[in-house]
Amino acid sequence: xxxxxxxxxxxxxxxxxxxxxxxxxxxxxxxxxxxxxxxxxxxxxxxxxxxxxxxxxxxxxxxxxxxxxxxxxxxxxxxxxxxxxxxxxxxxxxxxxxxxxxxxxxxxxxxxxxxxxxxxxxxxxxxxxxxxxxxxxxxxxxxxxxxxxxxxxxxxxxxxxxxxxxxxxxxxxxxxxxxxxxxxxxxxxxxxxxxxxxxxxxxxxxxxxxxxxxxxxxxxxxxxxxxxxxxxxxxxxxxxxxxxxxxxxxxxxxxxxxxxxxxxxxxxxxxxxxxxxxxxxxxxxxxxxxxxxx
Amino acid sequence: xxxxxxxxxxxxxxxxxxxxxxxxxxxxxxxxxxxxxxxxxxxxxxxxxxxxxxxxxxxxxxxxxxxxxxxxxxxxxxxxxxxxxxxxxxxxxxxxxxxxxxxxxxxxxxxxxxxxxxxxxxxxxxxxxxxxxxxxxxxxxxxxxxxxxxxxxxxxxxxxxxxxxxxxxxxxxxxxxxxxxxxxxxxxxxxxxxxxxxxxxxxxxxxxxxxxxxxxxxxxxxxxxxxxxxxxxxxxxxxxxxxxxxxxxxxxxxxxxxxxxxxxxxxxxxxxxxxxxxxxxxxxxxxxxxxxxxxxxxxxxxxxxxxxxxxxxxxxxxxxxxxxxxxxxxxxxxxxxxxxxxxxxxxxxxxxxxxxxxxxxxxxxxxxxxxxxxxxxxxxxxxxxxxxxxxxxxxxxxxxxxxxxxxxxxx
Amino acid sequence: xxxxxxxxxxxxxxxxxxxxxxxxxxxxxxxxxxxxxxxxxxxxxxxxxxxxxxxxxxxxxxxxxxxxxxxxxxxxxxxxxxxxxxxxxxxxxxxxxxxxxxxxxxxxxxxxxxxxxxxxxxxxxxxxxxxxxxxxxxxxxxxxxxxxxxxxxxxxxxxxxxxxxxxxxxxxxxxxxxxxxxxxxxxxxxxxxxxxxxxxxxxxxxxxxxxxxxxxxxxxxxxxxxxxxxxxxxxxxxxxxxxxxxxxxxxxxxxxxxxxxxxxxxxxxxxxxxxxxxxxxxxxxxxxxxxx
Numbered sequence: 001x002x003x004x005x006x007x008x009x010x011x012x013x014x015x016x017x018x019x020x021x022x023x024x025x026x027x028x029x030x031x032x033x034x035x036x037x038x039x040x041x042x043x044x045x046x047x048x049x050x051x052x053x054x055x056x057x058x059x060x061x062x063x064x065x066x067x068x069x070x071x072x073x074x075x076x077x078x079x080x081x082x083x084x085x086x087x088x089x090x091x092x093x094x095x096x097x098x099x100x101x102x103x104x105x106x107x108x109x110x111x112x113x114x115x116x117x118x119x120x121x122x123x124x125x126x127x128x129x130x131x132x133x134x135x136x137x138x139x140x141x142x143x144x145x146x147x148x149x150x151x152x153x154x155x156x157x158x159x160x161x162x163x164x165x166x167x168x169x170x171x172x173x174x175x176x177x178x179x180x181x182x183x184x185x186x187x188x189x190x191x192x193x194x195x196x197x198x199x200x201x202x203x204x205x206x207x208x209x210x211x212x213x214x215x216x217x218x219x220x221x222x223x224x225x226x227x228x229x230x231x232x233x234x235x236x237x238x239x240x241x242x243x244x245x246x247x248x249x250x251x252x253x254x255x256x257x258x259x260x261x262x263x264x265x266x267x268x269x270x271x272x273x274x275x276x277x278x279x280x281x282x283x284x285x286x287x288x289x290x291x292x293x294x
Numbered sequence: 295x296x297x298x299x300x301x302x303x304x305x306x307x308x309x310x311x312x313x314x315x316x317x318x319x320x321x322x323x324x325x326x327x328x329x330x331x332x333x334x335x336x337x338x339x340x341x342x343x344x345x346x347x348x349x350x351x352x353x354x355x356x357x358x359x360x361x362x363x364x365x366x367x368x369x370x371x372x373x374x375x376x377x378x379x380x381x382x383x384x385x386x387x388x389x390x391x392x393x394x395x396x397x398x399x400x401x402x403x404x405x406x407x408x409x410x411x412x413x414x415x416x417x418x419x420x421x422x423x424x425x426x427x428x429x430x431x432x433x434x435x436x437x438x439x440x441x442x443x444x445x446x447x448x449x450x451x452x453x454x455x456x457x458x459x460x461x462x463x464x465x466x467x468x469x470x471x472x473x474x475x476x477x478x479x480x481x482x483x484x485x486x487x488x489x490x491x492x493x494x495x496x497x498x499x500x501x502x503x504x505x506x507x508x509x510x511x512x513x514x515x516x517x518x519x520x521x522x523x524x525x526x527x528x529x530x531x532x533x534x535x536x537x538x539x540x541x542x543x544x545x546x547x548x549x550x551x552x553x554x555x556x557x558x559x560x561x562x563x564x565x566x567x568x569x570x571x572x573x574x575x576x577x578x579x580x581x582x583x584x585x586x587x588x589x590x591x592x593x594x595x596x597x598x599x600x601x602x603x604x605x606x607x608x609x610x611x612x613x614x615x616x617x618x619x620x621x622x623x624x625x626x627x628x629x630x631x632x633x634x635x636x637x638x639x640x641x642x643x644x645x646x647x648x649x650x651x652x653x654x655x656x657x658x659x660x661x662x663x664x665x666x667x668x669x670x671x672x673x674x675x676x677x678x679x680x681x682x683x684x685x686x687x688x689x690x691x692x693x694x695x696x697x698x699x700x701x702x703x704x705x
Numbered sequence: 706x707x708x709x710x711x712x713x714x715x716x717x718x719x720x721x722x723x724x725x726x727x728x729x730x731x732x733x734x735x736x737x738x739x740x741x742x743x744x745x746x747x748x749x750x751x752x753x754x755x756x757x758x759x760x761x762x763x764x765x766x767x768x769x770x771x772x773x774x775x776x777x778x779x780x781x782x783x784x785x786x787x788x789x790x791x792x793x794x795x796x797x798x799x800x801x802x803x804x805x806x807x808x809x810x811x812x813x814x815x816x817x818x819x820x821x822x823x824x825x826x827x828x829x830x831x832x833x834x835x836x837x838x839x840x841x842x843x844x845x846x847x848x849x850x851x852x853x854x855x856x857x858x859x860x861x862x863x864x865x866x867x868x869x870x871x872x873x874x875x876x877x878x879x880x881x882x883x884x885x886x887x888x889x890x891x892x893x894x895x896x897x898x899x900x901x902x903x904x905x906x907x908x909x910x911x912x913x914x915x916x917x918x919x920x921x922x923x924x925x926x927x928x929x930x931x932x933x934x935x936x937x938x939x940x941x942x943x944x945x946x947x948x949x950x951x952x953x954x955x956x957x958x959x960x961x962x963x964x965x966x967x968x969x970x971x972x973x974x975x976x977x978x979x980x981x982x983x984x985x986x987x988x989x990x991x992x993x994x995x996x997x
Contacts, residue, residue, distance in 0.1 A: 001729050003787075008900050008901075009822060009823075009824065009901070010824075011900075011902075012818070012822060012900055012902050013818060013822060013824060015814070015902050016814040016815065016817060016818040016822070016901065016902060017814065017815050017818040017819075017822075019811050019814065019815075020781070020811040020812065020814060020871060020876060021708060021815070021830075023811060023867065023870060023871035024834060024837065024871045026852070026872055026874070027852075027867055027868040028837040028845075028868075028871060028872075028873075029833065029851065030848065031845035031846075031848035031849040031852065032836065032837055032840050032845055034845075034848035034851075035840060035844040035845055035848060038844070038848075043371075044392055045367045045368075045370055045371035045847070046367075046370050046371070046389065046392040046393065046394040047394075049391055057708040084745035091742070094735050094738060094739055095739070097731075097732070097735055099732055099735055099736065103981070103984055105739050105743065106852075106984055107977065107980060107981050107984065108710060108743045108746055108747055109742070109743070109746050110977070110980050111746060111747060111750050111977065112746055112749065112750070112978040113926070114973050114977055114980070115749060115750050115753065115969075115973060116930070116948075116969050116972065116973065118296045118965070118969065119749060119752075119753045119966065119969050120749055122540070122962075123748070123749035123752050123753075124749070125540045126539070126540055129536070129539050129540060130536055130538060131537070131539065141818070148536065151535055151536050151685075152685075153685065153687065166745070166746075169746075170746070171923075172921070174919060175878075175919065178916060178919050181915055182885065182915075212881050212884065212885055213881070215881075216877065216878065216881045219877075220838075220874065220877070221838055223835075223838050224838075226839075227839075228843050229841070229843075239678075239681055240681050240685060241678055241681040241682045241685060241687060242678050242681075248841045248843060251841055251843050251844060252841075252843045253670075253674070255365045255843050255844060255847075256367055257363070257365060257670040257671075258668065258670055258671050258672075259367075259388065259392070259670075260821035261371070261844070261847065263890070264844055265826060265844050267385060268718060268827045268840055268841055268843075268844045269840075271839075271841070272836070272840055276839060277837065279835065322940075328996050329953045330788070330953040330954060355940045355941075355943070356953070357936065358952045358953055360952075361932075361933070361936050361952065364933070364936070364937070365936055367936050368846060368850050368937050369850075369937075371847050371850075371851070372847070372850050372851045372854045373854075374854050374859065529769055568761070
């Protein structure tokens with residue numbers, strides 16, 4: 001854009017970027033920076049703030065509770081993320097087809113997203129009940145004896161993952177739908193004329209054109225699933241026997257139950273470092289994939 | 295000259311002692327027990343207080359129990375703590391130890407109208423720490439044995455008496471349990487709070503009386519935990535978590551599916567209204583001795599309050615004035631911990647259940663939670679070990695041994 | 706395969722996809738799949754509605770009954786009786802609508818800036834934005850409260866609205882959208898002498914309508930369901946938002962599930978309504994998009 005002078009560029013930035021920047025800084029970045037400072041302190045929220053340097057970080061990295069929470073969080077991510085992205089994509093493809101009543105269907109698939117976690121956890125705790133729930137009943141119809149789900153430490157996380165996938169599908173589908181809408185119809189028509197099968201059309205047109213959307217969805221889902229909390233809090237409170245204790249649950253407990261705000265902040269920043277690293281890695285991977293596609 | 299000086303001094307003293315000031319003073323108060331059912335009662339109490347203390351306004355805030363401490367702590371952290379706030383006993387100890395509360399002792403001594411005897415002495419002592427009175431007790435509650443008389447009659451079992459021990463309880467439970475009808479004889483949850491009381495019924499404890507030694511792994515405690523778990527797994531008189539199918543024990547009791555239930559007196563009103571069968575309460579059976587829970591809520595003044603005197607007047611009024619006590623008893627809004635039994639007569643006179651005096655009898659064998667610093671971490675750590683034992687991941691012995699290690703790390 | 710660039714003469718010329726006449730096998734399969742999925746999706750919400758219409762005893766029976774018999778609206782009456790729900794609704798609507806409008810505007814502007822304007826430190830600043838998504842709310846709440854206290858804004862509407870009006874998620878979403886937008890139209894406008902700002906307000910923002918509608922739904926939802934922040938920042942019941950007000954229906958010792966579900970339904974309906982409205986708007990706006 002040679003036609004744009006520096007002055008007009010900075011003027012444009014002032015109008016377009018500055019409002020967001022001021023708000024982001026005051027209400028989001030400042031608290032984030034504060035939490036970083038707090039992570040080097042010991043503070044019970046009531047008395048004085050005491051400087052402890054890196055002690056919190058060292059303690060957190062050696063803390064078996066933190067290690068267990070991290071493990072559980074990673075299990076959650078591995079179980080949740082690929083499933084949600086794949087199922088939502090499939091669902092978006094279905095909902096994008098020219099069928100009657102797709103507005104109604106789209107609304108239906110979004111209902112779980114807006115249903116409150118209190119209601120969702122009640123229902124799902126019921127459905128996951130090993131004796132009376134629908135899930136094990138359905139499994140028994142095909143000859144499988146269902147596990148103890150939320151009562152069994154080995155299966156509790158699976159139950160939480162299942163519930164989360166169910167609840168979040170609609171959210172990711174909406175984003176994919178928006179991405180699908182942007183793919184120009186003439187592309188498909190030309191491909192159909194060329195004799196391409198639906199499968200080929202998907203791989204040569206849909207999937208590449210969706211790449212930015214997939215990147216967005218994966219990034220956002222990664223960031224949010226590292227911070228999974230609400231569902232664990234209402235469904236299992238981190239149990240049974242700590243099987244579903246995740247990072248943010250540990251952070252919450254340390255901040256508001258154990259009077260250890262400094263320590264909680266340190267754990268948050270360890271989590272941050274992980275999320276940031278994974279996001280950058282994913283970004284680089286995406287760029288490399290884009291380049292190889294040509 | 296002297297007369298003039300004396301009269302000026304007297305005038306000054308008079309104005310200093312008078313509670314009325316030029317502009318209204320606002321005292322903030324935050325509570326969890328008032329919402330959602332007792333807002334009217336709280337407002338009535340405030341109105342009565344403001345009538346007696348013109349020039350002082352009380353502004354209240356409420357928060358649900360789950361989020362209460364998140365909110366309170368954030369306010370304290372931002373130096374915006376309310377002048378007065380409600381605390382349950384367990385959190386009270388932590389706040390007192392951390393210096394968040396005002397020592398009410400000097401205000402109490404300087405107050406001519408104050409008589410500490412108006413409070414139940416045990417309850418009042420609970421809100422003292424290191425010899426200083428950091429809070430005033432507002433209410434207390436405890437846990438007793440609720441039983442379904444109709445189910446007892448149908449099974450031909452005699453009602454629980456004060457002489458019952460665990461042995462009689464188990465025998466009755468076995469006769470009352472009817473798997474075909476989905477009826478369970480007995481219920482007590484396997485969790486931390488139930489645990490520290492149940493072990494007391496067998497002569498055990500979590501910590502030594504001076505709180506310096508951890509005694510959670512004693513042989514008696516192992517025996518107790520084994521008994522609690524056996525009732526579910528071996529004798530099958532108590533439903534497991536899976537059997538409960540996500541329902542609360544009180545809901546099952548109301549549905550007539552549990553014959554004996556150890557739960558809190560805060561459910562008396564609910565059961566009186568919604569349990570469509572004959573029921574009553576009894577003292578909990580112990581093993582070698584009796585023990586009952588003692589839960590208590592108190593009110594404290596923030597150490598940073600700008601109006602300590604008025605704040606003190608408010609908490610004193612809320613916890614012990616006749617007006618406040620009467621309002622509380624009439625509405626069934628927890629039990630005031632006052633020593634005047636006539637004041638709680640209204641509570642005792644209510645028809646259901648018959649044996650209401652059990653509530654006060656249970657106070658004789660009360661077990662106070664052994665609160666130490668890092669209390670919440672302690673309850674979480676022990677809870678995790680109890681979970682493991684409950685699930686069969688560890689033997690009761692192993693679970694309690696691990697719990698001891700965890701607690702020692704926290705002390 | 707045909708080259709996308711040559712085929713596309715209008716960057717966003719997505720023709721509205723009208724349903725084709727006739728029923729094909731693949732359509733039948735689609736219906737079957739979607740219908741089965743719908744039952745799974747709707748069951749919990751159906752149970753919520755059903756419970757809200759039931760009397761207390763009928764809730765926890767096994768096997769669970771879906772249809773309330775008898776059905777009653779008592780629980781809804783109780784919700785309105787037990788708390789000033791009208792006031793909560795008003796607060797929630799005011800806060801959510803305002804913060805959504807602000808969020809959509811600020812994120813569209815900043816997303817466009819990040820996508821189109823080259824400036825030093827752009828990548829770094831964008832990562833700083835993303836970083837705010839990576840710290841859990843639990844540890845930023847207290848500092849934010851201290852900031853609000855410092856500004857003297859505790860228990861005010863602006864304290865409820867403003868933190869929800871800014872977010873990296875929206876900026877990220879709109880940035881991605883603008884990145885994908887072919888530049889031909891903008892380049893033409895630049896040739897005509899228009900600046901970034903004018904292009905944004907006259908062209909870009911209209912092209913972005915589907916993304917804006919999507920963001921509006923998410924922003925509204927996040928603001929509407931927000932619980933922890935309103936809890937901490939409000940001290941008068943008259944300032945409370947709906948989820949906060951409804952949380953009082955959950956007692957410390959026991960909960961009246963029927964009334965709670967009624968409250969939940971009241972809290973959920975506005976979002977569903979908004980979503981349906983936004984969906985139609987998205988499809989509509991696409992069919993009207995054409996060449997200038």
